[in-house]
Amino acid sequence: MVxxxxxxxxxxxxxxxxxxxxxxARGLSKNFGSFRAVDELSFDVKAGEVFGLLxxxxxxxxxxxxxxxxxxxxxxxxAFIAGHSMQSQQQKARTALGFLTGDMDLYRRLKPxxxxxxxxxxxxxxxxxxxxxVAKLVDAFGITDFQDRFCEKLSTxxxxxxxxxxxLVHDPEVVILDEPTTGLDIMASEFILQFIKKMAQEEGxxxxxxxxxxxxxxxxxxxxxxxxxxxxEHYGTISxxxxxxxxxxxxxxxxxxxxxxxx
Amino acid sequence: xxxxxxxxxxxxEIKEVLRDKRMLYLIILLPFxxxxxxxxxxxKVGQSQQEKLTTEKINVLLSPELExxxxxxALAQSGELTISLGAVNKEKLDTMxxxxxxxxxxxxxxxxxxxxxIPVEIMADQSKDLLKFRSRQISRVLEGVNQVLLQxxxxxxxxxxxxxxxxxxxxxxIASEEEQAGKVLASFLPMxxxxxxxxxxxYIAIDITAGEKERxxxxxxFTAPIKISEIIAGKxxxxxxxxxxxxxxxxxxxxxxxxxxxxxxxxxxxAFSLSIDAQGWFWLCLIIFLTTVFLAALTLAVVLLxxxxxxxxxxxxxxxxxxxxxxVMSQMPGMELNSTTALIPMxxxxxxxxxxxxxxxxxxxxxxxxGMALIYAVFALFFASQTFGNENVVTGEKIDFKSLxxxxxx
Numbered sequence: 001m002v003x004x005x006x007x008x009x010x011x012x013x014x015x016x017x018x019x020x021x022x023x024x025a026r027g028l029s030k031n032f033g034s035f036r037a038v039d040e041l042s043f044d045v046k047a048g049e050v051f052g053l054l055x056x057x058x059x060x061x062x063x064x065x066x067x068x069x070x071x072x073x074x075x076x077x078x079a080f081i082a083g084h085s086m087q088s089q090q091q092k093a094r095t096a097l098g099f100l101t102g103d104m105d106l107y108r109r110l111k112p113x114x115x116x117x118x119x120x121x122x123x124x125x126x127x128x129x130x131x132x133x134v135a136k137l138v139d140a141f142g143i144t145d146f147q148d149r150f151c152e153k154l155s156t157x158x159x160x161x162x163x164x165x166x167x168l169v170h171d172p173e174v175v176i177l178d179e180p181t182t183g184l185d186i187m188a189s190e191f192i193l194q195f196i197k198k199m200a201q202e203e204g205x206x207x208x209x210x211x212x213x214x215x216x217x218x219x220x221x222x223x224x225x226x227x228x229x230x231x232x233e234h235y236g237t238i239s240x241x242x243x244x245x246x247x248x249x250x251x252x253x254x255x256x257x258x259x260x261x262x263x
Numbered sequence: 264x265x266x267x268x269x270x271x272x273x274x275x276e277i278k279e280v281l282r283d284k285r286m287l288y289l290i291i292l293l294p295f296x297x298x299x300x301x302x303x304x305x306x307k308v309g310q311s312q313q314e315k316l317t318t319e320k321i322n323v324l325l326s327p328e329l330e331x332x333x334x335x336x337a338l339a340q341s342g343e344l345t346i347s348l349g350a351v352n353k354e355k356l357d358t359m360x361x362x363x364x365x366x367x368x369x370x371x372x373x374x375x376x377x378x379x380x381i382p383v384e385i386m387a388d389q390s391k392d393l394l395k396f397r398s399r400q401i402s403r404v405l406e407g408v409n410q411v412l413l414q415x416x417x418x419x420x421x422x423x424x425x426x427x428x429x430x431x432x433x434x435x436x437i438a439s440e441e442e443q444a445g446k447v448l449a450s451f452l453p454m455x456x457x458x459x460x461x462x463x464x465x466y467i468a469i470d471i472t473a474g475e476k477e478r479x480x481x482x483x484x485f486t487a488p489i490k491i492s493e494i495i496a497g498k499x500x501x502x503x504x505x506x507x508x509x510x511x512x513x514x515x516x517x518x519x520x521x522x523x524x525x526x527x528x529x530x531x532x533x534a535f536s537l538s539i540d541a542q543g544w545f546w547l548c549l550i551i552f553l554t555t556v557f558l559a560a561l562t563l564a565v566v567l568l569x570x571x572x573x574x575x576x577x578x579x580x581x582x583x584x585x586x587x588x589x590x591v592m593s594q595m596p597g598m599e600l601n602s603t604t605a606l607i608p609m610x611x612x613x614x615x616x617x618x619x620x621x622x623x624x625x626x627x628x629x630x631x632x633x634g635m636a637l638i639y640a641v642f643a644l645f646f647a648s649q650t651f652g653n654e655n656v657v658t659g660e661k662i663d664f665k666s667l668x669x670x671x672x673x
Contacts, residue, residue, distance in 0.1 A: 069486050072654050094488035105479035109282040110275070121271040122487040150282075166483075 020047040022174050022206035023068065027077035030063050030230075037063045039230040040077065045208060045223075047173075050200045052221035053210040056258055060230040061210050062101060065178050068208070069099040082173045095123060098167030101178035105159070108152035112143050112162045115151060116169050123170035130169075137165040141195075157188030164192060168199075175199065176208045181216065189216075196220055214251045226254060228261040264493050272484075272497025273504075276471050280505060286470065290463055290505060294513040302520035306527055316396045318343060322359050323401070326351050326367045334371070334383070337408045338401065356386060363387040363398050365405075378416060442622060445539075449617035454590035455517065456510065456616060457609065460555050461562070461586050463509025465579055468502045468562040473575035481656065491651045495563070499644065503559040510555060539619065546629045547619045553636035554612050560643035567650040589613060600624070605631045608639050 023045040030038040038060040045051040055061045066072040068079045070086045070093065079086040082096035107115055113134055120130040138144055141161040146154055151162065160180065167175055177196065181189040197220055199205045211217060217224060218238060226234040226241070234241050234257055238250055247253040280286055323344045329335050330348055339346055349355065351364035364386035374381045383405060387398040417424055438446070475481040484494060539547065565582060569575035589610035592598060600614040605628055615632040618624035650656070 071482060071485055091488045091490075094486060097486070099486040103479055104483045107275070107279060107480055108478065109279040114278070118271060118275050119483075119487065122268060122484070122489055124268075124488075 021045070021080075022047050022049075022082055023051070023176075023208060024080040025064065025068065025077070026080070028064060028067050028074050028079060029076035030060070030067060030072060031075040037230050038067070038074075038227075041225075041227065041230070041232050042077075043225045043232065043235050045174075045206055047206050048200055048204045049222045050196060050207045050209055050220045052217040052224035053208055053227070054214070054217060054224055054254060055227040058229075059227045061227060062103075062178055063230075064227070065099075065101065065176050065208065065210060069097060069176060070094055071099075095170065096173045098170070098172035098175040100163055100167045100176070100180060102182055104163065106151035106154075106162055106166075109150055111150060112147050112154075112165070113138060115162065116165055119166050120169045125170050133169060133171065137168060141165045142191075157184050157191075160184055160188060160192065164195065172205070174206045174208075178210045179212065180209070181211065181213060189213075193220060214254060218250050226257055228258050231261070233257050233261050264490065264496060268489050268493045269496045269500065272489075272494060273500040276467075276498060276501035277504065280467055280470070280501065283470070286466055290466060290509045290512075294459075294509070295516045298513075298516040298520035299523055302524045303527070306524050316393055319361065319393055320345055321394075321397050322347065322362045324349055324351050324355065324359065324362060324364045326365065328367045328369065328371050329365065332371045333408050333412065334365070334367075334405060337404050338365075341400075341404050344401075351384075351386060353386070356388070361393065361397075363394060363401060365401070375412065445621045449620040450594055452620060453593060453613040453616040454587065456514065456551060457554065457558075457586045457590055457613065458583070459513035460506050460510040460551070460558050461583065463513075464502050464506035464555070464559045464562045465566070465582065467505045468559070469566045469569075469572060469575040469579075471498050471501060472563060472567040473569040474572050476569075476656070477571045485656075491648055495644065495648050495651055499559055499563055499647070502563055503555055506555045506559050507552070510551060539622070542626070543619050543622065543624070546624070546626070546633070547616065549633055550612060550615050550619070550629070550636065553633050553640065557608075557636050557640040557643060560640045560647060564643050564647035564650055567647065567656070585609065593617060600628045600632070602628070602631070606635060608635070611635055 021044045025041050025043050028038055028041045029036065041060075041064055043051075053061050053064065063072065067074045068081065068086065070079075070090050073087070079093075081093040084093035084096065086093045107118075110118065116134045116137060117130060120134060125133065138147060141164065143158075143161060143165065146158050151159065154162065160183075164177070164180065167177070180192050180196075184192065193216055196207060196209060200207055200220075209217070209220060221238065223237050224234070224241065225232060234244065236244075241253045241257070242248065242250065245253040245256045247256060321344050323338060323346050325335060325338070325346060325348050327348050327350075335346070338344060351366040356362045356364050364384075366384040366386055367381060369379075369381055371381055385398050385401055385405070387394040389395045389398070413427060414424070417427060436443070472481070562582065565578055566575040569578060586609055589607065590613040593610055593613035598604070598614065600611070600618050604614055605611045611632045615624075615629045618629060
């Protein structure tokens with residue numbers, strides 16, 4: 001496998017679209033014993049894109065995201081983040097990545113600012129920049145009201161705000177959010193969705209967004225990948241999937257694709 | 264490894280521990296108050312129990328053959344005994360409260376006049392501490408009577424008093440007070456030190472490994488651009504620090520408690536001093552330091568195998584047994600520090616601490632124990648790194664030994 005950064009024409013204008021690829025899954029596979037959770041998955045996400053990773057429960061979404069983040073080693077294939085291989089250049093790849101899944105919680109006995117500062121230190125953000133960045137995130141996520149409380153005392157919505165702020169504390173180029181609105185009320189969900197949109201549009205961040213709420217996908221995502229039983233069933237824009245299935249809304253199109261795959 | 268990353272992880276772990284009041288009380292504050300209170304309480308209870316043993320009234324039933332004899336007179340004068348005469352048998356004694364029987368079946372005065380031997384049975388329920396203690400006291404009184412009668416017989420036979428005592432045997436203890444104190448301390452202090460260090464390490468180790476897994480905070484750190492060795496070093500430093508502080512606080516508390524006890528008991532116990540030279544202190548501190556390194560690494564490695572706080576707690580008892588059993592074995596007669604025992608984990612540490620406390624230890628042997636403790640610590644840290652590197656830590660699957668050596672690439 002040729003490392004992404006060693007490709008010589010990477011900076012050529014002719015290959016501009018390739019150069020802008022920030023996340024790339026190249027034939028990713030994952031076996032747990034004899035069970036194949038992800039089967040040769042390939043897709044890429046370009047700079048500034050919000051990319052939706054969809055699939056029913058057990059489809060392999062979280063496993064795919066964990067391989068992209070380096071939490072799991074692929075049984076086959078390779079993952080690239082901002083041009084760095086997650087397998088051979090893990091430090092660089094992780095530095096460019098902010099990752100959040102529902103399986104991650106906050107340190108109970110730290111306050112939000114302490115938690116953000118701690119992760120900033122782990123990402124080696126220089127002290128003055130870190131201080132400034134934490135202050136901005138506290139302000140942007142409305143953390144000021146509860147910044148003196150320990151994380152264990154925060155509500156679900158407040159915790160999720162701090163969690164997302166944590167993924168952004170080192171100003172990553174790429175953000176992976178696995179079901180970030182699960183368990184949140186409408187107000188908290190809306191806040192998160194607005195922020196995701198803003199991150200992509202104003203800050204040019206590349207975002208992979210996994211959710212079961214297809215209305216959120218329609219609002220936010222430029223392109224999507226639908227996976228079922230570890231295999232890629234669709235990869236393209238939302239209008240392409242609608243066109244492909246002849247359905248008018250994404251939920252019907254998704255349902256049809258999954259049913260076809262099961263048949 | 265980057266020191267500032269390790270430092271950040273260490274500071275965060277310590278901050279969380281210091282904010283966990285339950286753990287703070289359990290590891291540091293409780294021992295500091297517990298031992299003086301416990302020792303004083305035990306001393307007071309022991310003292311009152313001792314008083315009860317010596318002052319409680321005992322009913323002594325004597326065979327009628329003893330009436331008007333020297334034995335009767337001697338017992339009547341010894342106080343705290345209510346004496347009565349009657350047939351002495353088990354059934355009769357069972358009906359009495361705190362009853363001890365002295366059974367004689369021969370005519371005492373006739374037997375004495377004939378220079379015969381009178382069989383005397385002291386009958387008591389020896390399963391009761393009070394009756395066991397007092398029957399021994401009665402035995403000593405009767406031994407006194409025996410000596411007087413023997414003296415009378417020697418005089419009557421116009422013999423020299425030394426005639427009946429060819430050997431005058433006396434045990435002379437040439438150990439100094441410090442050596443005696445060292446021997447006493449060596450009998451229990453090694454085990455206590457090991458337990459203190461272990462208890463200090465185990466709870467924070469559980470909290471920052473299995474506890475973090477349960478609270479879903481462990482995998483967050485795995486997504487950061489840091490090496491597994493840095494995570495382990497930071498967490499290990501935190502476990503080690505709490506372990507050594509806990510051990511120090513416990514030992515300090517124990518010494519304070521012992522000093523209070525010695526002062527309370529005054530002249531009964533005499534001076535309690537310990538003489539360890541500078542070299543002894545150096546080795547003692549080094550061994551405690553390396554023991555903490557080893558136990559911090561071991562506890563970290565083992566409890567990380569657990570997926571929950573509760574599961575990790577179930578590992579505490581077997582681990583504690585691994586410490587207590589060798590420590591108890593080290594007190595077995597003939598067990599000493601040599602080139603074989605110096606290789607056995609825990610037993611070697613217990614023997615080395617004991618040897619230093621007793622004084623006159625072999626520096627080479629103690630140095631060997633220190634070296635072995637370091638080797639075991641490195642091995643435990645390697646084991647911990649294998650466990651941390653296992654991707655089942657991320658997925659929450661049970662970590663088995665087969666998968667233990669399939670590392671996540673990092």
